[in-house]
Amino acid sequence: MTAKHATFVVTALLLALVSASQARAGDLVLKRVLLSTGGVGYFEYEATVDGPGELGLTVRRDQVDDVLKSLVIYDDKGSVGSIELPGDQPLVDAFRELPFDQQALTDPMTLLNALRGAEVTVGAPKQLEGRILGVTLENRWLPNGGGLSQVHRLTLITKEGMQSLVLEEAEALKFTDAKLQAQVDAALAAEAANADKERRTLSLRVIGAGPRLVRVGYLEEVPLWKATYRLTLESGEAKTAALQGWAVVENRSGTDWNGVELTLVSGDPTTFRQALYATYYVKRPEVPVEVLGRILPPPPDNGSIAQAALAKAGVTIRGRAVADFQQSFAAGSAASVPAPAPAPEGQPEPTRFAEIAPAAASDAATQVSLRMPAPVSLRNGASMLLPVVVRAVPAQRLSLYQPAVDATHPLAAVDMTNGGDSALPPGILTLYERSSGGRVDYLGDARLAPLPEGEHRLLSFALDRKVKIDRTMNSAERMTKAQLADGVLELTTAEQQRIDYLIAVPPKEARHLVIEVPRPGDGWSLIEPEAKTAELTPAAWRLQRDIAAGQTLRFSVTLERPVVSRIELSSLTVQQIGYYQSSATFSEAQQKALARLRDLAAAEAGAERQRAALEAQQRDLIADQGRVRENLAAVPKGSDAERRYLTMLNDQEDRLAKLSTEIDEARHAQDVAKSQLADYIKGLKV
Numbered sequence: 283m284t285a286k287h288a289t290f291v292v293t294a295l296l297l298a299l300v301s302a303s304q305a306r307a308g309d310l311v312l313k314r315v316l317l318s319t320g321g322v323g324y325f326e327y328e329a330t331v332d333g334p335g336e337l338g339l340t341v342r343r344d345q346v347d348d349v350l351k352s353l354v355i356y357d358d359k360g361s362v363g364s365i366e367l368p369g370d371q372p373l374v375d376a377f378r379e380l381p382f383d384q385q386a387l388t389d390p391m392t393l394l395n396a397l398r399g400a401e402v403t404v405g406a407p408k409q410l411e412g413r414i415l416g417v418t419l420e421n422r423w424l425p426n427g428g429g430l431s432q433v434h435r436l437t438l439i440t441k442e443g444m445q446s447l448v449l450e451e452a453e454a455l456k457f458t459d460a461k462l463q464a465q466v467d468a469a470l471a472a473e474a475a476n477a478d479k480e481r482r483t484l485s486l487r488v489i490g491a492g493p494r495l496v497r498v499g500y501l502e503e504v505p506l507w508k509a510t511y512r513l514t515l516e517s518g519e520a521k522t523a524a525l526q527g528w529a530v531v532e533n534r535s536g537t538d539w540n541g542v543e544l545t546l547v548s549g550d551p552t553t554f555r556q557a558l559y560a561t562y563y564v565k566r567p568e569v570p571v572e573v574l575g576r577i578l579p580p581p582p583d584n585g586s587i588a589q590a591a592l593a594k595a596g597v598t599i600r601g602r603a604v605a606d607f608q609q610s611f612a613a614g615s616a617a618s619v620p621a622p623a624p625a626p627e628g629q630p631e632p633t634r635f636a637e638i639a640p641a642a643a644s645d646a647a648t649q650v651s652l653r654m655p656a657p658v659s660l661r662n663g664a665s666m667l668l669p670v671v672v673r674a675v676p677a678q679r680l681s682l683y684q685p686a687v688d689a690t691h692p693l694a695a696v697d698m699t700n701g702g703d704s705a706l707p708p709g710i711l712t713l714y715e716r717s718s719g720g721r722v723d724y725l726g727d728a729r730l731a732p733l734p735e736g737e738h739r740l741l742s743f744a745l746d747r748k749v750k751i752d753r754t755m756n757s758a759e760r761m762t763k764a765q766l767a768d769g770v771l772e773l774t775t776a777e778q779q780r781i782d783y784l785i786a787v788p789p790k791e792a793r794h795l796v797i798e799v800p801r802p803g804d805g806w807s808l809i810e811p812e813a814k815t816a817e818l819t820p821a822a823w824r825l826q827r828d829i830a831a832g833q834t835l836r837f838s839v840t841l842e843r844p845v846v847s848r849i850e851l852s853s854l855t856v857q858q859i860g861y862y863q864s865s866a867t868f869s870e871a872q873q874k875a876l877a878r879l880r881d882l883a884a885a886e887a888g889a890e891r892q893r894a895a896l897e898a899q900q901r902d903l904i905a906d907q908g909r910v911r912e913n914l915a916a917v918p919k920g921s922d923a924e925r926r927y928l929t930m931l932n933d934q935e936d937r938l939a940k941l942s943t944e945i946d947e948a949r950h951a952q953d954v955a956k957s958q959l960a961d962y963i964k965g966l967k968v
Contacts, residue, residue, distance in 0.1 A: 309337050310498055314543045315658075317531065318649075319707070320551040322348065323504035325535065332493045334363070337486040342536045345502040346482050350558040352501035353484075360490020367484040377472075380465050387469060390449065391417040391434050400462055402438070405454035408447050412440035417449065481536075503555070505532040507546055509670070509709030511730060513677065513741075515696065517717045521678060523698070526638075527671030527706065529652070533660045541657035546641070546670065548707030548732070549649025641670040643704035645735065650705040673702050676738075680794040681746045685753060692749050692795065693742035694726070698733075706733040713743050740796065749793055752784040761867040762844070766875055767967040771849045771862070778809075779841040789832040798822040799839050810840035851963045856884050875968045882962055886955035893948035900941045907934050 310327035317323045329337050341349050346367070355362050377384050386396035394402075394417045404410045415437040422433050434449040449455075457463040488496055508530040515523045529546050533539055641652035652670045660666050676699040681692035696713065700706055713725040726743030733739055756779070763774035779802065787793045799808070800822050808816055808823050817824040829835050854862075862868065863876040910930050917923040 316545040318547040320553040322501045326499040339484045348502045349500045356497040359494045363487035401458040412438035509707040511711040514714045523677035532665045539660045544654040544658040546652040638669040640672040683797045694744040694746040695742040699738040700733045748788040775845045781839045785835045797825045805843040882959040889952035889955045896945045
C-alpha cells in the first residue's frame with residue numbers, strides 16, 4: 283500500500299462518516315419557528331417514523347447549551363429511548379485512552395512510528411509478520427536519470443530477525459491485534475465526526491410501533507426581531523389614521539427556512555442560559571494518607587392607570603368612546619383603512635396602502651403573538667420584512683408640552699388609540715400625511731411603547747415652533763393644621779408650587795394642547811385645576827386646553843404637599859409660644875392653651891433668671907473676697923488697713939450667707955415653676 287493510497291483510504295473514511303451523519307440529520311424537517319423578544323427562538327422539526335428508529339438533529343456548537351436546556355420530543359404513540367451527542371471536546375476524549383495522539387493520524391509513517399512495537403502483517407510482494415521497529419525516510423535515485431525520490435522503509439522484528447521493506451511497495455498492512463485495530467478505527471471515526479467543529483449532531487432514539495409523526499422542538503439564541511410602523515394621517519380634522527406594522531426578521535439559525543410556520547412573540551419573558559455542555563468536576567479536598575495515631579478533622583457543616591379597564595367600560599378618549607369605535611369597525615374588515623376624500627377634478631387620485639395580509643394576532647397574559655398567514659421561506663444569513671398589522675386607528679393631532687424636552691415650544695404629536703382586538707408590540711413609527719390631492723408628505727418619526735388593546739399613546743414626532751410658551755414657577759408655604767398633645771406641638775404646613783403659563787398660538791392655526799406637569803415626587807397633589815380633570819401618568823399630570831387661532835392663553839397650576847413637623851413643647855421659648863398663639867391657624871381653645879402655656883413658661887423663665895442673678899452675685903462676692911485676702915496679707919499687722927480689710931471680709935461673709943439662703947429659695951421656686959409647666963404640658967391635649 284503506497285502512502286498516497288493510505289492517505290486516500292483515510293480521506294474516504296472521513297467523507298463516508300460525515301455523509302452518513304448529514305443523511306441521518308436530514309430525517310427531521312424544520313416546520314415551525316417562533317421568535318420571541320426574550321432573545322430566543324423555538325424551532326420545531328417533524329419526521330415520520332415507522333417503529334423504533336434513530337433521528338439526527340444537527341445544531342450549532344454555540345447553541346448546544348440552549349438545546350440541552352429546552353429540548354422536547356412529542357410522540358403520541360411512542361417514547362424516547364435515549365438522546366446522545368458527542369462531548370464538548372470529542373477529539374480530546376477520543377484520544378484520551380488511545381496509545382497514540384491525534385498527530386499520529388497525519389500520515390502512515392507517523393502512525394506506525396507512534397505504534398512502535400505493535401504486531402502487523404504485511405502482504406505481497408513480501409509476506410511478513412512482526413513487530414514495528416520504525417519507519418524511516420530513504421532517498422532513492424530513479425532510473426534513467428529520473429531524479430531523486432523519497433520512500434518510507436518499514437523495519438520489523440520477525441521470528442527470522444530484523445527485516446525491512448519499502449512501505450510504498452506493500453499491497454496491504456494490518457494490525458494483528460484486533461483491539462489495536464479497533465482503536466485506530468475509533469480514532470478515525472472521531473476525526474470524521476469532528477470534521478465540522480462548529481456543529482454537533484444529537485442522536486435521538488425513539489421507541490414505538492407503526493408509522494407515526496414525531497416532533498422535536500428546542501430553544502436557541504436568535505437575533506431580536508424588530509417592529510416598525512407606518513401611520514398615515516389624513517389632512518384636515520380626520521379622527522382616524524391608517525396604521526401598518528411590519529416586522530424585521532433575521533435568520534441566523536444556520537439552517538434555511540423553507541415554508542415554515544412563523545410566529546413572532548412580543549413580551550418580556552424571563553430567559554436563562556447555562557453552560558450545560560461544558561464539563562465540570564467537583565473540587566474535592568485532598569486529605570493526607572491516614573497513618574497510625576493521626577486524627578482527621580471532620581468535614582465542615584454547611585447547614586397610566588387602568589386604561590384598558592376604562593376602555594371596556596366605555597370611557598371616552600378624546601371625545602369618543604373606545605367601545606363605540608371598536609363596535610363601528612366590527613362589521614368591516616379588521617384591516618380596513620379609512621378611504622381618503624375624493625380628489626378635486628383634474629387632480630390625481632389619492633394614494634392608498636397596497637393590500638397586504640396581516641399576521642393573526644392573539645393576546646396572552648404576558649405577551650402578544652403574531653402568526654404569519656402563509657408559510658415563510660428565508661435562507662440562512664438573510665433578513666426579511668414581514669407585514670404584521672394593518673388597521674384603522676383613532677388618531678388626533680395635538681401639541682404636547684414637555685418642559686424637560688423644550689421649555690419654550692411644544693412637540694407636534696398624535697394621540698393614537700389601539701382600537702383593535704390585540705396589543706401592539708413596541709417599535710419605531712414613521713408618520714406620513716396624505717392630502718386630498720393624493721400627495722404624501724413625511725412628518726417625522728416617533729417611538730411606540732407597548733400598546734395594549736383600548737389604551738392610547740401620545741406619539742411626538744417634531745418640534746412645534748409656531749407655538750410659544752412662557753413658564754414661571756413660585757414656591758410658598760402656609761400653615762394648615764396644628765395639634766397640641768403628648769407634650770408635642772404638631773404642625774402641618776402646606777408646601778406649594780405655583781406654575782404660571784402664558785401660551786401663544788399662530789394667527790391662523792388653532793391648537794389642541796396637552797400640557798405635562800411633572801410630578802415632583804411622593805406626596806404632591808394637583809390642587810388647581812382639580813386632579814380629576816387631568817390624566818395621570820407615572821411621571822406627570824396631563825392637562826388639555828383648546829386654544830383658538832391667534833389667541834393667547836394664561837392659566838396657572840398649583841401643586842401642594844403636606845409637611846408635618848413635631849416640636850417638643852418644653853423646648854419652646856416664651857417668644858415662640860407668643861408667635862404661635864397669634865397665628866390664625868390655631869383654634870380658640872388652642873390659643874387659650876397656648877396663653878396658659880406662655881404664662882407658665884414665663885414664670886419658669888423668671889424663676890430661672892432670679893436664681894441666675896443671685897448665683898452671679900454669689901460668684902462676684904467670692905471673687906472679691908479673694909482680692910481682699912490678698913490685700914490683707916500684704917498690710918502690716920495691727921494697722922488700720924488690716925482692721926478695714928477684716929471688717930470687709932466679715933460683711934462679705936454675712937452677705938454670702940444671706941445669698942445662699944436666697945439661692946436655695948430661688949431654686950425651689952424654679953423647681954416648682956418647672957414642675958407646674960411639665961404637669962401642664964403632660965396633660966395638654968387640644
